[in-house]
Amino acid sequence: MAAMRRLIWPLLILAALLLVNVAFIPGFLSVEVREGHLYGSLIDILRFGAPLILVSLGMTLVIATGGIDLSVGSVVAISGALACLQLSQDQGVFTAIVLALGLSTLLGAWNGFLVAGIGIQPIIATLILMVAGRGLAQLITDGQIITVNDPAYKLIGGGYWLTVPFGVLVVLAVLAITAFLTRRLALGLLIESVGGNAEASRLAGIRARGIIVMVYAFAALCAGVAGLMISSNVSSADGNNAGLWIELDAILAVVIGGTSLAGGRFSLGGTVLGALIIQTLTTTIYSVGVPPETTLLFKALVVAAVCLVQSPAFREKVFHRRRRPSSARPAEEKVRVTA
């Protein structure tokens, strides 16, 4: 029940953003079948939001362990670049995808090794790959934009299956698997306990290091799939710009969704809502016609408002509503950590 209540505010914000769009574009909510696939603004939001949702899901688990992954944007670029390079050298789609995702996972495991094995602060450990990875992507593409023309590859990010965008189906599958593993099995509890206190978890018999390496590898795998989607959507790999700053959007999505940056608890549903809010905000900017010079300011104001509305302390001050004594909050978190 508590989880549902936390999701109320992101849901209301999303609804409010959609309402703004409806006010500006009368047919905003209409979805029709055109050219043999679903067509409409809502479909666009899901389709362009799909890579961000994926990256954010991976980021959620990393943040739940008290870490952070700045390198996902670079992994997005590397994955797309490697896949398109393979395709341009007449390799099969399957080989290209397996190689790209394999390299992504490996890079994620490297991040995890730096954090858990050597004990480097996560923000520094992943900063290394964030900087170096962009260079690696440019090395793969030779600084050029690689254009590919492969209908099977096109399906991943730009195609449709039974009129539904294929990328959205991929997201649903990954979300279902992640939710099952973390919420039906004990994995989610283990991740949260490592995030609460890694040393205490280890003493309690949890393989904290293994868990940490795994979540970083998972985050990179998600970023790898997102990279395939982004490059497939435009049939080309751009080492410079693919996934640029997506790590910041992903962190924002996780935070809007109610996951604590301190680690120890997470909400997958909240993250998906957070990513959808960000994508809807982007679409809103286009449809309302905010001038490009003021776009960033506009975004910042909306995000600030979203964060304030989410904050119980702020709501109490403004709306003069006290649901429960304020001392109850930290107590609740403590209970979760020891659980």
Add this chain to the structure above:
Amino acid sequence: MNAVHRMLTLTNFRKDTPHVLKKISVLVAAVVALAGCGSNSGSTGSDPAGGAGDSITMGFSQVGAESGWRTANTKSVQESAKSAGIELKFSDAQQKQENQIKALRSFIQQKVDVIAFSPVVESGWDTVLKEAQNAKIPVILTDRAVDSKDTSLYKTFLGSDFVEEGKKAGQWLVEEYKDESGPVNIVELQGTTGSAPANDRKAGFAEVIGADPKFKIIASQTGDFTRAKGKEVMEAFLKSNPDIDVLYAHNDDMGLGAIEAIEGAGKTPGADIKIITVDAVKDGMQALADGKINYIVECSPLLGPQLMDLAKKVVAGEQVPPRVVTEETTFTQEQAKQALPSRQY
């Protein structure tokens, strides 16, 4: 005063900054130092004799290798230096101004005959340009300008005229629609907000079509010069504006992304929506030849031969005009088909 202030901030930094931030700053410093070393060794490695002898030695500092356009630009400079018999000391700034300033200083120390460079950013060049002037080494700017008030710091600026490119795009549109009464609904995909090509291409275009009220720019957003953003923004345009006649994109890549969006909406690019772009890179020319784009204004990276000409004149002490515009053309669909096989980039 300044020094005291700096010391104060330094002590503050040491007192308050958490561990993590300190680590970041150390790491960043290390990365910068490494990058600096790389570009220096690249430029000093070859010829210790420097500018001695009768052949001309040119120090060239490039922005980086951020796009296919830039790579073609580098290649053009290197090849035409070779064929013009000019010895080239090439340095890649990796898109950082401090690297570029270091490279220029090392060129000055090596006493090259002429320095040419594409500034990463517009401002902050006065000091190092002054040093070059004191060493009596002439400087040529290529592709991008600097905002120094003192124009005697450099001999000439060789590069594209972005306003002119915008105007050419507008002129084609005016010609294309001269018999129709309109209104003509135009959507615009701008380049990176605040960049010189985006500002100037927008201004030149708006100036030309502004003369006739039948042309209406109904939506204009930034697509950051990338395909992915171009597609995303165009999808949104197509939904919020059901009646689009013309798309004007500030580069080919955004246009290529938009083409996919237009096709996804069940319309025919080039017919239902006319498309004008700038750049003329290979993928763009292919789309033009295929009839998906209607008109491309060239922004040529191949300024090597012109640069070598100017360098020879400057070293010989001849007068050169302070502004030289790159030789550029425009392409229709027919011209693209002919030009495509021999296209270098």
